[in-house]
Amino acid sequence: MSVHPLHALVASRVLVLDGAMGTMLQRLDLQEDAFHAPGIPEATSQQGNNDVLCLSRPDAIAAIHRQYLEVGADLISTNTFNANAVSQREYGTETLVYAINRAGAAIARREADAFSTPKRPRFVCGSIGPTGKSASLPPNADDPAHRDIRFRELAEAYRTQIRGLLDGGVDVLLVETVFDALNAKAALYAAAVEFEARGTVFPVIVSASLASADRLLTGQTVEAYCAAVAHAPGLLAIGLNCGFGAAQLAPVLRRLKGVAPCHVSAHPNAGLPDAFGGYAQTPEQMRWELEPLLRDGILAIVGGCCGTTPDHIRAIAGAVRATGSPPRAPQPPAGAAFSGLERLDIPSGPHPLVEVGERTNVAGSRRFLRLVKEENDAQAVETARAQVAAGAAIIDVNMDDPMLDAPVAVRRFLARCAAEPSLADVPVMVDSSNWETLVAGLECLQGRGIVNSISLKDGEAAFLRQAREIHRLGACPLVMCFDEKGQADTIERRRGIAGRSYRLLVAAGIPPEQIIIDANVFAIATGIAGHDRLAADFIDAVRWIKANLPGALTSGGISNVSFAFRGNDALRGWIHSVFLHHAVAAGLDMAIVNPAAMIAYDAIPAECRRIVEDAVLCRTPDAAARLAELAVATMATAATPAPSPSSAHGRVDTAPPQERLKRAVATGSASGLE
Structure with missing residues (x-):
């Protein structure tokens, strides 16, 4: 697919976006009759439904576009901010969504073409608003699992809007005023599906609105939001609009520039609203606030939102000309990024192990299964x-049980987790062998999550189909070393499947840093001699992946390695610790573990550590037998009394009652109050 010329243009100079459409329409003081035309319901008041003016008063919309083009706008936005079925349902005009968008795009296209020259082309952005509903937030705090709208309904509504915009001739899709990244991900999903159907990728701008100093309404930080939407097809810019004026957005835009994989855009309000909801910031004041961002190369696209007029855009265009320098090239951090409400970066170089909490897995925890049932x-x-409190940076969620409706269970659980700040902060790994369950989980995540897992088991076509869908849903695939012949249990098979999977994914457009490979952790010391090298081969496979598959991350389910010693928690803890010590040194990036049960490598008695190390690395012929002898000697440790239930970490909470109460209020957890 060809690259749109806007991608090259925005790298060479700052582009000016237009200002507010609503502000200009308010000045016209349009009455009810202006909002009606053939096909628009007469029985329902349409006043305030500005989008239908694309059908009833195209002349008024065209005149506003012309005013912005005359003062120097390179890009003008269609009058379609609320032209989606969700928002139009209020007016009984949801059946007109396609027509409104196509008409709005055509109006803007005609005006942009009239002002375009070979040296100064003008472009049309298709404005896509957030709707008035949130896919991440419950409408009622007493029912935290309920949502007013789901991902699929949003995606279907956005698909119709996008079809109309593209058919009407827009150059760019502008997903703006994002207050919930999950809503934005639904719009981006719809865009990806529509682009694929057309065989053309159009440029996309994603712009969020902040509700506080640096967070969206859902509580997500700007860095986490950036990670959540960075998979957008044709991504031209990630930015901020509305909410605040340029002065308030400036420090956050600088932070966004430091993590964005693309250019940065901004179309702030004309300052902060006054007591009557008006905006009094002058064009000169707005220019003065934006100039430092332009001088420092932070912005590639700049315009205005609420309260801005052609006079404001004229001033901004003047600032762009006066500055004259192109935007700085994007320089995102090297490595991978995941997110919940907070961002989790995994650098490309050496870094501490990222622990993925394993206890929210119905297949691995009988207690958790009972609670879910x-x-x-x-x-x-x-x-x-408790997993997060113990150190998990990601939580693995698995609902695969014959007695559960897994898609329903995963949606319910993730919705409840999203209402808990300490849990909503961290990324989620959706874990299932059922494709429907994986998709159901991904459609609940406002951040960038992980799918555990896909493989080549059913062939390349199925593998790539799933990988592309995971990418469209804004997540990263964890690939098991499993192909049409079965699981890889030798170093040669691990290398072969890992390399083949990686090459297929990269060729399909999945960025290397969004590929996670699990080289299969198997049990050692099982009594079968052929199993003795399984842990050492896993470590060697990790080392090979990091050396030969640039950018790829590595992962493993650690508890498998000690499965032969289930019931002997002390020995299992030592095996996990030694195994991780060497796997991390080889380049293991993340591991699925119980963080509350982790044991420090140096805390293992020296002689015991040597025996375990010999077995893990298969250093001596009798290593497995000596490990079995150690298991017998440590069985007494396995009978240690269970930790007090008053502590999430397995330690008795000795803090004073007042301190425990304060902590419970801060975290929303009743743990420790017994």
């Missing part, structure tokens, strides 16, 4: 919170 949401969520 009983719909004991509070305690199920507490299980996840």
